[in-house]
Amino acid sequence: MSLKSELHSHVASLRRYALVLTRDPVAADDLVQETLVKAIAKADTFQPGTDLRPWLFRILHNTHISDLRRARTRADAAPDLPEPIARDCQHTQLELKQVLGALDQLPEAQRMPIILVALREMSYAEAARTLDVPLGTFMSRLGRGREALRGIVRGVKRGELSLLKRKEGGE
Amino acid sequence: MTQSDHRDPALDPDLIAYADGALEPERMAEVEARLAHDPAAREAVAQWRHFDNLINTAARAGDAQPTNLRIAALERELATRLQRRRMRAALFGPGLRRLAASVVIFAAGWGAHSVYETQTKRVAGTYPGFIQPTLSGHYAYLHSAHQRAEFSGDRMPEALDWLSEQMQMRIESPKLERLGYEVQSARLVMAGGQPLAVFYYRNADGEQVTVSMTPRHEAPPVQGLRMADFEGERVAYWSSGPLHYAVVARTSAAGLTSLAAAVED
Structure with missing residues (x-):
């Protein structure tokens, strides 16, 4: 699998994870964007040959934990979860x-x-x-x-x- | 039934793995045998699976979301950065020698090197031996007509500032000093309408190395480190970030790879 298609698959996974975490599609995409921006900034720290997916999920996880605003969004936006x-x-x-x-x-x-x-x-x-x-x-x-x-x-x-x-x- | 048959489900990794279908078949049979006599654990596993399915269904709703253009753009940018990271790792990592061994044909049409290669090959074996060096000198003369500026080795800081300004991006000095080379001069030439920063080095044994850098712009990057031989010289070329690089020297593939790694550092 090429790097591009591998990354595309991981980004789809990030969106799923973010959707359950935030329970709001807009907040989920914001979280994924923030994650990708951080990943770009940290790209030089990624160790080629290691698995990309846990690396990306860890960035998303840390972003989510440190972002108190997102926690508030989740509480406010619970009714907006797609059906x-x-x-x-x-x-x-x-x-x-x-x-x-x-x-x-x-x-x-x-x-x-x-x-x-x-x-x-x-x-x-x-x-x-x-x-x-x-x-x-x-x-x-x-x-x-x-x-x-x-x-x-x-x-x-x-x-x-x-x-x-x-x-x-x-x- | 023993006391151990009624362990707290939350603290039983086998039960958790069984619920997730992550247990080896032989252990799975053991857990199933235990579940047959432990209705509480059976109920726990059933409910864990049910909740897991519900959460998975909620997560899959993300697949139905429309494409987010900002995310798509960031994804492309990240792919580019990671590709670049992989290439750097290939240059500096243990795969260096393996990569250097993959010699490929040097593609014509890139920079001034292609001119020398094409023209000198054309005359090889057709005329007396002294004609070829004469023509090489002639092409060097033509090449010099495209030269925009030249700096001596003791003016490198000034040269780098000027080259960076001309190429509209920061140009760093190839760090060949650590390999025992001393910069002789730097110059800017125009090749195919593109600026080419060229650095000339020499070591104590008189061995010469030429390094060039040119903006890549929209051109696709050269994947990995490539090498080719011509006219007794060996050239390594690659892309990194916004630049194409080339190193020319009369040395082994391993020696040239070390030079390329030092340029990239």
Whole structure:
């Protein structure tokens, strides 16, 4: 694969990752642009022969972490997430909203491993390198994050259920 | 069922890898056997997979986004920079000698060298031996007509400033001093309508090296370091950033590669 086509594929991956991180297409593209500008400035530090993808993802990760403005954008723009699921599948859409909402409540250290693995584009080792943490730490954060995510989603569902029961009881 | 069969799913890397399909087949069978007796772990894996699928679906929505022209432009620029980085690494890295061995035919039509090559080959074997040096002197005379300025070796800072101004980009001195060469002169000539900065070096043994640089403009870069032999001289040429470079010397491929690396440094 030529460098250009390899890079093109990685940029598409960056856009996917950024979209889940920011939950806003415009903010996601801003993040990818900022990442590419930084990558251009750092091009001389890239080691030819090493994998380009973790290098790019690490720049995006660091950019995202250091950019507090983006965190605010994410919170404000949550309702703007594109609807990737068929419109007639309302239950799945609701679940998607719940899971992404729960994901937002996790600390970044747990959120990012979950998203990186969900992209299915790199190994655990590559993802750990991207986040600049040892593999053991990465696995631990991934496991704890997933369990925390389950806990939050379960809590949300219980809350909805009790709300429904209260409504039914009131009627 | 033992206590160890009910480990915290969050702390079980095998379970995590199983959920992601990243476990080796033999370990997968072990995990499946355990899951058969551990409904809590089974539920955890099922939910992890489900959430993972939902997040993946949300990420794939990015593929449906329209092309972002700014991102496309930055992507092109980054590709260029990384290509340049790779070439630099090839020049300075362990692949240097391997690259130097890939001798290619020197393409005619680039700078004044092509004139000498074409013309001298044309007369070779046709006339008595003294004709060829005469013609070479004649071409050198014609070449000098295109010369715009010449600086002696002791005026290099001034020469570099002037050359940079004329070529509208910063020209750095080839750093051949570390290899024992001393700059004799620098000059600007016009070749094919393009300015060509030429530096002449000599070492204590009288060995001469010529280095040239010319703006690449829109011309495609020469990929990698290339070499060719003609008239007993050896030329290495390559592109880096906005410039084409050439080094001419009567030396081995390895020696010429060292000279090219010093020019690039």
